[in-house]
Amino acid sequence: MDYYKESLKLHAEHKGKIAVSSKVPLNNKDDLSTAYTPGVAEPCKEIHKDPKQVYTYTSKGNTVAVISDGSAVLGLGNIGGKAAIPVMEGKAVLFKSFADIDAIPICLETQDTEEIINIAKNISPTFGGINLEDISAPRCFEIERRLQELVDIPVFHDDQHGTAIIVSAAVINALKVVNKNISDVKIVVNGAGSAGNAIVNMLLSIGVKNIIVCDRAGILCREDNTLSPHMMALAEVTNKELLRGNLEDAVKGRDLFIGVSAPKVLTEKMVSSMAKDPVIFAMANPEPEIMPDLAKKAGARVVGTGRSDFPNQINNVLAFPGVFKGALKVRAKRITEAMKVAAAYAVANVIKEDDLNEDNIIPSPFNRNVAEKVAEAVGKAWEEEVRK
Amino acid sequence: MDYYKESLKLHAEHKGKIAVSSKVPLNNKDDLSTAYTPGVAEPCKEIHKDPKQVYTYTSKGNTVAVISDGSAVLGLGNIGGKAAIPVMEGKAVLFKSFADIDAIPICLETQDTEEIINIAKNISPTFGGINLEDISAPRCFEIERRLQELVDIPVFHDDQHGTAIIVSAAVINALKVVNKNISDVKIVVNGAGSAGNAIVNMLLSIGVKNIIVCDRAGILCREDNTLSPHMMALAEVTNKELLRGNLEDAVKGRDLFIGVSAPKVLTEKMVSSMAKDPVIFAMANPEPEIMPDLAKKAGARVVGTGRSDFPNQINNVLAFPGVFKGALKVRAKRITEAMKVAAAYAVANVIKEDDLNEDNIIPSPFNRNVAEKVAEAVGKAWEEEVRK
Numbered sequence: 001m002d003y004y005k006e007s008l009k010l011h012a013e014h015k016g017k018i019a020v021s022s023k024v025p026l027n028n029k030d031d032l033s034t035a036y037t038p039g040v041a042e043p044c045k046e047i048h049k050d051p052k053q054v055y056t057y058t059s060k061g062n063t064v065a066v067i068s069d070g071s072a073v074l075g076l077g078n079i080g081g082k083a084a085i086p087v088m089e090g091k092a093v094l095f096k097s098f099a100d101i102d103a104i105p106i107c108l109e110t111q112d113t114e115e116i117i118n119i120a121k122n123i124s125p126t127f128g129g130i131n132l133e134d135i136s137a138p139r140c141f142e143i144e145r146r147l148q149e150l151v152d153i154p155v156f157h158d159d160q161h162g163t164a165i166i167v168s169a170a171v172i173n174a175l176k177v178v179n180k181n182i183s184d185v186k187i188v189v190n191g192a193g194s195a196g197n198a199i200v201n202m203l204l205s206i207g208v209k210n211i212i213v214c215d216r217a218g219i220l221c222r223e224d225n226t227l228s229p230h231m232m233a234l235a236e237v238t239n240k241e242l243l244r245g246n247l248e249d250a251v252k253g254r255d256l257f258i259g260v261s262a263p264k265v266l267t268e269k270m271v272s273s274m275a276k277d278p279v280i281f282a283m284a285n286p287e288p289e290i291m292p293d294l295a296k297k298a299g300a301r302v303v304g305t306g307r308s309d310f311p312n313q314i315n316n317v318l319a320f321p322g323v324f325k326g327a328l329k330v331r332a333k334r335i336t337e338a339m340k341v342a343a344a345y346a347v348a349n350v351i352k353e354d355d356l357n358e359d360n361i362i363p364s365p366f367n368r369n370v371a372e373k374v375a376e377a378v379g380k381a382w383e384e385e386v387r388k
Numbered sequence: 389m390d391y392y393k394e395s396l397k398l399h400a401e402h403k404g405k406i407a408v409s410s411k412v413p414l415n416n417k418d419d420l421s422t423a424y425t426p427g428v429a430e431p432c433k434e435i436h437k438d439p440k441q442v443y444t445y446t447s448k449g450n451t452v453a454v455i456s457d458g459s460a461v462l463g464l465g466n467i468g469g470k471a472a473i474p475v476m477e478g479k480a481v482l483f484k485s486f487a488d489i490d491a492i493p494i495c496l497e498t499q500d501t502e503e504i505i506n507i508a509k510n511i512s513p514t515f516g517g518i519n520l521e522d523i524s525a526p527r528c529f530e531i532e533r534r535l536q537e538l539v540d541i542p543v544f545h546d547d548q549h550g551t552a553i554i555v556s557a558a559v560i561n562a563l564k565v566v567n568k569n570i571s572d573v574k575i576v577v578n579g580a581g582s583a584g585n586a587i588v589n590m591l592l593s594i595g596v597k598n599i600i601v602c603d604r605a606g607i608l609c610r611e612d613n614t615l616s617p618h619m620m621a622l623a624e625v626t627n628k629e630l631l632r633g634n635l636e637d638a639v640k641g642r643d644l645f646i647g648v649s650a651p652k653v654l655t656e657k658m659v660s661s662m663a664k665d666p667v668i669f670a671m672a673n674p675e676p677e678i679m680p681d682l683a684k685k686a687g688a689r690v691v692g693t694g695r696s697d698f699p700n701q702i703n704n705v706l707a708f709p710g711v712f713k714g715a716l717k718v719r720a721k722r723i724t725e726a727m728k729v730a731a732a733y734a735v736a737n738v739i740k741e742d743d744l745n746e747d748n749i750i751p752s753p754f755n756r757n758v759a760e761k762v763a764e765a766v767g768k769a770w771e772e773e774v775r776k
Contacts, residue, residue, distance in 0.1 A: 001418055001421075003418075003421045003422055003426055003427035004426070004427055004429065004430040005430070006418075006422045006427060007421075007422040007423070007427025007428055007429075007430045007431060008430050008431055008434065008445070010412060010422050010423065010427075011428075011431040011444075011445040011446070012444050012445060014411040014412055015443075015444070015445075015446070015447060015449060015450065016411065016445065016446040016447030016448065016449075016450075016451075017410060017411050017412045017423060017447065018408055018409065018410060018411060018447055018490075019408070019409050019410075019411055019447065019450075019490050020406055020407070020408060020409070020451075020480060020483075020484055020490040020491060020492065021406065021407050021408070021409045021484065022405060022406060022407075022480075022481040022484050022485060023402040023404065023405050023406060023407055024398060024402055024405045024481060026481060026482070026485040028754065029696050029754075030389055030391075030394075032696070032705075032753065032754075033389075033391045033395075033696060034391055034394045034395040034398050035395070035398065035405060035478050035481055036475075036478035036479075036481070036482060036705075037462060037478075037673065037674075038391055038392070038462075038673070038674045039391035039392055039394060039395025039398075040395055040399075040462075040474045040475055040478050041392070041395075041462050041463070041464060042392040042393070042395045042396050043395060043396055043399040043474040044461060044462070044464055044467060044471045044472065044474050044475060045464065045467075045471070046396065047467075047470055047471040047473070047474070048464070048467040048468070048471035051470055051471075054470050054471075054473060055403075056399075056400050056403070057396070057399040057400060057403075057404065057473075057474055058399070058403070058404040058473040058474055058477060059403060059404030059405065059406055059407065059473075059477060060404065060473065061403060061404075062403065062404075062407075063404075063408075073432060074425060074426075074428075074429050074432070075429070076429060076432055076433065076436070079432060079433075079435075079436040080436070081513040081514075082435055082439050082442050082513045083432045083433070083435040083436035083439075083442075084432065085435070085442060085445075085446040085447075085448065085513065085514060086428045086431040086432050086435070086445055086446055087424075087425075087428055087432060088514075089446060089447060090423050090424040090425075090428050091424075092408060092410075093410045093412060093414060093423055093424070094414070094424065095408075096408055096409065096410050097410060097414040102406075102407050102408040103408060104408065104492055105514050106511050106514055107511075107513040107514045108510050108511060108513065109509065109510045109511075109512060109513055110510045115506070115510060118503070118507075119506075119507050119510055119511065121497065122496050122497045122498045122503060122507055123494050123495075123496060123497075123507065123511065124497060125469040125470045125473065125495045125496065125497055126469075126473060126476075126493050126494055126495045285425065285426070286425075286426045308417050308420070308421060317420075317424075365420065366416065366417075366420075
């Protein structure tokens, strides 16, 4: 199936992918007078008296804004807000299909950090959560952090945290397959963009001790004072041995390679230089850092990619629907580190010990149990944190 | 039926009134790969190459943002963005039900004119039109005018123009019933807010020559240099005779009274001072300027209100769904005066000459023909203007 051709056809046929539907009847004068004037004045007054009631009388509690400025869309780069709409509508379809959440694409004409923060803050009354999407690094870090300080609903940059949650789940299960300890393994992350950054921080949260990060210019090291502020932040929490060098140097003796970088950058030779039973997550899209068959030939024990045509597809759709579902249910004010860790373990635990093997470390995106399990775990984690 | 109590129940039961639905299937790997990655890259690329294609491959062309800052909601006043959500969701339900348009409520945290313009402009890529709602005068005038200069999709402040279209339709048919000429009649408009302002301008467009406007401080007259800029603008196109005085003076000898003001301000004595066969549109909500039975007793020939429990309900729902449907269909870049006039005549003409009488000058809000007729007329009017 030619997905590109079929996708054009599908989009043109339906003129986009989402619609609005009404949850109430509107067939006669009484319907009109309760759903709209004069009756509608009453829920308005109740919310005006007690703003919390907005969750009782409006759709806010189940509605998520999917906000993008189109600055880093898929592998396409900075194509702008208008051209990003098909992706954001796709995201809305996934939210609906996997978690029954009503998601609204908001694609922006501006790419200015201050404006994006201000706009997202000011449109927040209608929404129960904000999913930031396809916003380029390093702007995405500041936008997420400062926006979260301004609003009392969860803000979640999926390209960072969704990816980090699923990678962490995959790491947890892959280590069971190769029988290694999370606190012992040496990991190399290739790519220091928004996903790489979040993956590193989350791996540290789940107990990984030894990580190095590699970017186009080589291994990030805190002694390199040419690093940008966000690269330096990454260098400071990784590479305790102060290693320097290129990717070839970086992979030597490592137990896991995690690629969020570019096609074909990992060679068979590099794979064979890794520790025993190496695990490779090659997530560049659509073409991975190394093709799974080559990685296996070079000795990789477990291989995962972002693609649906190979085993172990590392796909965000396993995370964000359940994360928001859980957060909305308990009306969490933000997505904490503990909630993300809980989500990762929930995804990992969907695969029962007996079913776990090198080609089955992560559930299929169509496993409809996942979102529910993730939601439960995320909600519980928030409630435990609040109780503290 | 207690609409207030029922409305609270309805809103709490459904937790709001709108949801998002998917127009495409999502049951297997092929569905996921065409609706989302990797296939979705293709419509993105096409739109990036040719931005007009956003209308082919996304929902933009059928999606309207209903934007409010909650500064002038129903008769409730400035209750803010959050408390305004039930009204905006109601509006979305009406858009869907009457014109199959997907409307998205966007309720704002800010009431700053510059910010509202900037936000609406910057979120416009996703939308095919912008319905401004319940924004207080005089800010609403500037917001609408300046926003329309910045975007290439129609901007329509419904409280102004929707009301003006329906009042104009009611005037057209009421004058047929009392057998008077549009160019001869004398009209008094009571209330110089956003609706009053738009009504005056539209009545001038359909050929009314003699209008005076009254506000709390009395008849607007260009010789009064205490008037605010927008009141002065109104005074300059009305009251050629330079009349001064209060409402009692204003109604004397007038053929039509149009009230967009406050309950009970029009007395029976005032009605009896009007010209022969007076027409009264008393649209204050929920309690009109004069109750219909009192107006009739005092000699009114035709009476209309905003209420559904009396004949001749002057209700915006007859206008905005069709106006947007027509504008979206022809991809109009704005809503011109000619389009609004065409909409008014389309609404008026739904009542056939034989059915026209003093209790039937305006179609019922549930007449499902109206939106279609309005859409046709509005689309045609735009195409005629473009052709010029």
